[in-house]
Amino acid sequence: MSYAAEYQRSIEQPEQFWKEKAQALEWFQFPKTILSQDENGMDRWFADGELNTCYLALDHHVEQGRGEQAALIYDSPVTATKKTYSYRELRDEVSLFAGALKQQGVTKGDTVVIYMPMIPQAVIAMLAVARLGAIHSVVFGGFAPHELAVRIDDAKPKVVVTASCGIEIARIVSYKPLLDDALEQASHKPHACIVYQREQELATLQEGRDVDWLEAVAHAHPTDCTPVKATDPLYILYTSGTTGKPKGVVRDNGGHAVALNYSMSAIYNMQPGEVFWAASDVGWVVGHSYIVYGPLLHGCTTVVYEGKPIKTPDAGEFWRVCKEYDVKTLFAAPTAFRAIRKEDPHAELLNKEDLAGLRVIFMAGERLDPPTYEWTKAVTGKCIVDHWWQTETGWAICANPIGIEMKIAKAGSSTVPTPGFQVQVLDDRGEPLPANEQGSIALKRPLPPSCLPTIWGDIERFKSGYLNVYPGYYTSGDGGYIDEDGYVFIMGRTDDVINVAGHRLSTGEMEEVVAMHEAVAECCVIGINDELKGQLPLGMVLLKNGYEDHAEKIQDELVALVRKEIGALACFKIALVVPRLPKTRSGKILRKLLRQIASGEEFTIPSTIDDPNSIHDIQELMLEKGIVVQQMAG
Numbered sequence: 001m002s003y004a005a006e007y008q009r010s011i012e013q014p015e016q017f018w019k020e021k022a023q024a025l026e027w028f029q030f031p032k033t034i035l036s037q038d039e040n041g042m043d044r045w046f047a048d049g050e051l052n053t054c055y056l057a058l059d060h061h062v063e064q065g066r067g068e069q070a071a072l073i074y075d076s077p078v079t080a081t082k083k084t085y086s087y088r089e090l091r092d093e094v095s096l097f098a099g100a101l102k103q104q105g106v107t108k109g110d111t112v113v114i115y116m117p118m119i120p121q122a123v124i125a126m127l128a129v130a131r132l133g134a135i136h137s138v139v140f141g142g143f144a145p146h147e148l149a150v151r152i153d154d155a156k157p158k159v160v161v162t163a164s165c166g167i168e169i170a171r172i173v174s175y176k177p178l179l180d181d182a183l184e185q186a187s188h189k190p191h192a193c194i195v196y197q198r199e200q201e202l203a204t205l206q207e208g209r210d211v212d213w214l215e216a217v218a219h220a221h222p223t224d225c226t227p228v229k230a231t232d233p234l235y236i237l238y239t240s241g242t243t244g245k246p247k248g249v250v251r252d253n254g255g256h257a258v259a260l261n262y263s264m265s266a267i268y269n270m271q272p273g274e275v276f277w278a279a280s281d282v283g284w285v286v287g288h289s290y291i292v293y294g295p296l297l298h299g300c301t302t303v304v305y306e307g308k309p310i311k312t313p314d315a316g317e318f319w320r321v322c323k324e325y326d327v328k329t330l331f332a333a334p335t336a337f338r339a340i341r342k343e344d345p346h347a348e349l350l351n352k353e354d355l356a357g358l359r360v361i362f363m364a365g366e367r368l369d370p371p372t373y374e375w376t377k378a379v380t381g382k383c384i385v386d387h388w389w390q391t392e393t394g395w396a397i398c399a400n401p402i403g404i405e406m407k408i409a410k411a412g413s414s415t416v417p418t419p420g421f422q423v424q425v426l427d428d429r430g431e432p433l434p435a436n437e438q439g440s441i442a443l444k445r446p447l448p449p450s451c452l453p454t455i456w457g458d459i460e461r462f463k464s465g466y467l468n469v470y471p472g473y474y475t476s477g478d479g480g481y482i483d484e485d486g487y488v489f490i491m492g493r494t495d496d497v498i499n500v501a502g503h504r505l506s507t508g509e510m511e512e513v514v515a516m517h518e519a520v521a522e523c524c525v526i527g528i529n530d531e532l533k534g535q536l537p538l539g540m541v542l543l544k545n546g547y548e549d550h551a552e553k554i555q556d557e558l559v560a561l562v563r564k565e566i567g568a569l570a571c572f573k574i575a576l577v578v579p580r581l582p583k584t585r586s587g588k589i590l591r592k593l594l595r596q597i598a599s600g601e602e603f604t605i606p607s608t609i610d611d612p613n614s615i616h617d618i619q620e621l622m623l624e625k626g627i628v629v630q631q632m633a634g
């Protein structure tokens with residue numbers, strides 16, 4: 001079938017289309033209702049269907065004869081460990097850990113926070129929660145205690161699962177003290193914390209609250225899958241919005257399983273039994289969808305890689321892993337390839353013959369800039385696919401659907417809308433724009449399966465942030481255009497969200513942290529272009545009277561404050577003390593203008609500006625401080 005025919009059917013006959021895709025799964029109760037609306041007026045898929053996502057990801061494959069096939073390969077260059085779990089072994093470990101969670105009181109509908117590094121136990125914990133019909137919320141290990149505390153207070157977990165430590169380039173990150181600190185800060189107190197002790201560093205356990213993982217499973221019984229409704233939540237994943245409070249994106253069980261299973265063949269062209277490697281982290285949506293659920297739902301083998309694309313130990317790691325496990329599809333963020341190119345510009349660590357089994361490299365998480373696209377294509381000789389998606393959707397909104405039909409790629413474009421997604425470019429009034437005109441990218445409702453039905457505990461935030469902006473549409477927060485051939489070009493966020501090394505962060509949140517410092521009268525954080533990480537935050541602060549002589553010390557304190565409150569992953573390294581911030585006469589900081597100045601782009605001074613001289617001051621200061629203006633090519 002051609003892409004055009006498949007896409008057309010998904011839009012014209014959505015219920016028939018998704019019913020067929022749902023038939024690929026082993027439901028406990030196949031849905032009679034395919035698309036309906038819930039009490040909040042939100043579109044819901046498969047409302048009366050019953051299933052269990054863990055059953056589909058593990059037990060079903062064992063029952064179908066895949067028990068001895070590799071389900072998960074753990075490869076950890078930072079600990080010199082390699083281990084393969086067959087589907088049977090993984091099911092047994094998950095079933096036992098589900099028993100351990102049950103002993104701690106976890107039942108259907110409860111929430112469990114998972115704060116872990118990239119080890120198999122993180123995946124086991126996620127699947128065990130799903131097995132019980134409970135709801136997991138994985139928090140990326142790079143987040144600082146305050147961020148973890150905010151998520152704990154919002155998700156209110158019955159149990160938190162963690163590990164004693166994680167391993168970063170040249171340092172051990174002690175997770176347990178970070179969790180202890182977070183629990184001190186949080187108002188909500190979980191019933192128990194289960195701690196996986198790693199030999200690199202043992203954690204101190206708190207009597208009465210903390211339970212050793214091995215002891216917990218030693219006393220547990222294997223536990224079966226609990227049936228849930230398709231619309232019951234599988235997980236909550238927090239993502240950055242424009243304010244300090246992260247948004248708990250809710251993912252349901254049924255739509256998610258159907259869409260992800262479909263995506264494995266339609267987008268990634270994967271066959272059961274083949275190896276899929278998403279070089280991401282389970283703390284991000286890419287990790288949820290394509291380290292854990294997608295490959296396992298589809299009967300593939302997934303790779304859990306604990307390391308970086310460079311320095312663990314070198315820029316040849318991606319190629320080594322692909323060769324060693326005969327990876328068919330590699331999925332990573334463009335920043336990873338920029339890092340490899342920087343270390344090994346002529347790809348001397350890459351032997352093309354080693355990549356004989358690799359078919360495609362998919363990239364997402366940030367815009368794939370044409371130079372990175374061209375370099376990766378040239379050195380690997382592989383098909384490179386840029387695809388655009390968000391935590392909110394859980395799978396690609398636009399991609400080259402190579403499992404349906406391979407479209408000719410265009411550098412800078414994430415190709416065409418995935419079946420089910422009605423992508424439109426709108427102007428400020430919500431009117432569709434003609435081809436090649438840039439505007440806000442919106443998705444016409446209903447959204448296809450897997451997309452969020454709400455923000456955890458806050459339907460009004462979902463409505464006001466996404467649905468009410470343009471009635472009848474979901475607004476993506478991204479800007480871009482569609483060309484005359486229907487190719488979609490995503491050009492960047494239209495809000496205060498930035499992408500640092502493929503990590504989605506909120507400048508508004510950083511501003512809230514910077515403003516906490518007693519010396520700061522006013523501040524602004526913007527994203528500036530960076531050759532390696534795509535974007536980096538740049539802080540600008542106005543000091544209160546009397547603090548002027550301590551500017552340098554305060555700048556250092558602000559950098560340390562953001563690291564402490566948000567985490568090292570924010571990469572907040574520059575806080576410039578400025579004499580004034582350019583504002584409109586009504587007092588709004590001109591952030592877009594500041595971004596343009598910092599990026600060396602052309603700009604026009606808006607007529608509403610309060611003091612045009614403020615622009616000159618900032619420009620001078622940026623030059624003087626050597627804030628390197630890096631224009632990303634393309």
Ligand code: COA
Binds near residue numbers: 169281364500502
């Ligand atoms: N736990 C604790 N700390 C973490 C962490 C984690 N899971 N992940 C990152 N950090 C820390 C890093 O140690 C670093 O600390 P430092 O300031 O002390 O050096 C800081 O956060 C910034 O991390 P990062 O941006 O990852 O920089 P890096 O220099 O360590 O690595 C890259 C650079 C490009 C190799 C790396 O960012 C990368 O692989 N990016 C791809 C990201 C990705 O896959 N995203 C998923 C979307 S598909």
Ligand code: AMP
Binds near residue numbers: 367389490491499
């Ligand atoms: P996250 O929710 O962390 O996956 O981040 C989603 C955001 O990352 C999107 O809204 C985009 O701004 C950006 N993004 C992800 N993939 C792409 C892509 N292929 N091209 C451009 N931007 C992307």
